[in-house]
Amino acid sequence: MNTIALAAFGQLPAVQVSAADGAQAVITLYGAHLVSWQSAGGAEHLFCSAKSALDGSRAIRGGVPVVFPQFNERGRGLRHGFARVSDWALVDSGTEVGKDGEAGAAFAVFALEPHDLPPAAAQAWPHDFLLQLRVTVGGDKLAMAFEVHNRGAAPFAFSCALHTYHLVDQVCDARIDGLRDAALAIGDPLDEIFFGVQPRLTLRAGAATLVLEQDGFTDAVVWNPGAANAAALVDLEDDEYQRFVCIEPAVIEPLTLQAGQQWRGNYRITAG
Ligand SMILES: O=P(O)(O)OC[C@H]1O[C@@H](O)[C@H](O)[C@@H](O)[C@@H]1O
Numbered sequence: 142m143n144t145i146a147l148a149a150f151g152q153l154p155a156v157q158v159s160a161a162d163g164a165q166a167v168i169t170l171y172g173a174h175l176v177s178w179q180s181a182g183g184a185e186h187l188f189c190s191a192k193s194a195l196d197g198s199r200a201i202r203g204g205v206p207v208v209f210p211q212f213n214e215r216g217r218g219l220r221h222g223f224a225r226v227s228d229w230a231l232v233d234s235g236t237e238v239g240k241d242g243e244a245g246a247a248f249a250v251f252a253l254e255p256h257d258l259p260p261a262a263a264q265a266w267p268h269d270f271l272l273q274l275r276v277t278v279g280g281d282k283l284a285m286a287f288e289v290h291n292r293g294a295a296p297f298a299f300s301c302a303l304h305t306y307h308l309v310d311q312v313c314d315a316r317i318d319g320l321r322d323a324a325l326a327i328g329d330p331l332d333e334i335f336f337g338v339q340p341r342l343t344l345r346a347g348a349a350t351l352v353l354e355q356d357g358f359t360d361a362v363v364w365n366p367g368a369a370n371a372a373a374l375v376d377l378e379d380d381e382y383q384r385f386v387c388i389e390p391a392v393i394e395p396l397t398l399q400a401g402q403q404w405r406g407n408y409r410i411t412a413g
Pocket residue numbers: 200213220221304332333362364389
């Protein structure tokens with residue numbers, strides 16, 4: 142089986158990453174945007190809106206948008222930054238060796254550099270950087286490793302998030318453990334930043350349980366637009382808000398990266 146196949150997602154070029162055990166992921170080059178993750182049993186774990194633009198005219202509504210270098214409207218740049226609306230390059234792919242020496246998880250690595258940015262975004266954020274996103278799938282696990290490299294001669298500051306749209310049967314039944322003393326139910330709407338979270342959260346949604354582990358990322362954002370705000374979003378069907386909750390490992394307060402330094406954040410999801 143090929144680890145990597147060229148694919149299309151709507152009108153967007155994409156790659157499909159396949160592990161020998163059947164686990165799969167689809168990532169568009171536009172945004173290095175993970176739009177589908179199926180664990181080895183074939184279950185899909187990510188929500189993607191039926192109304193999402195899939196032509197590069199705006200960010201994809203669903204999957205895992207990469208938020209960088211600005212979170213939401215906390216700055217003067219593009220809302221949630223330029224990474225999700227830039228064309229990344231596939232720079233590596235392959236298969237990891239499993240415990241028994243057999244083919245294990247499959248991975249693909251994507252990169253974004255200043256020359257990849259839309260001109261206006263490059264002008265507005267004139268720093269020399271390299272972003273890398275490594276997506277690994279195998280068994281019941283998804284791992285995303287996000288790296289920021291400062292290749293310039295001066296420091297720069299950034300915020301970031303992996304804005305993960307977890308697919309659920311009914312958002313009103315979903316609960317998140319680990320953010321508060323009691324389980325967090327998803328209000329209609331809910332938009333909250335949790336600073337300094339513990340590294341392991343659990344999402345319980347119907348019969349499914351996802352274990353969410355993050356390091357490097359200090360914070361987590363939980364978002365669901367609820368009925369009224371969903372109706373106002375042009376790229377979401379009115380009732381689709383019931384099918385996802387976003388839990389986003391994040392660095393909200395801008396982090397300063399010195400010249401020559403790099404930063405890495407990991408997000409691992411285990412489906413149960
Ligand atoms: O519509 P966008 O730009 O994808 O943002 C979606 C949501 O993203 C979340 O991360 C924010 O906390 C919300 O405030 C925001 O509405």
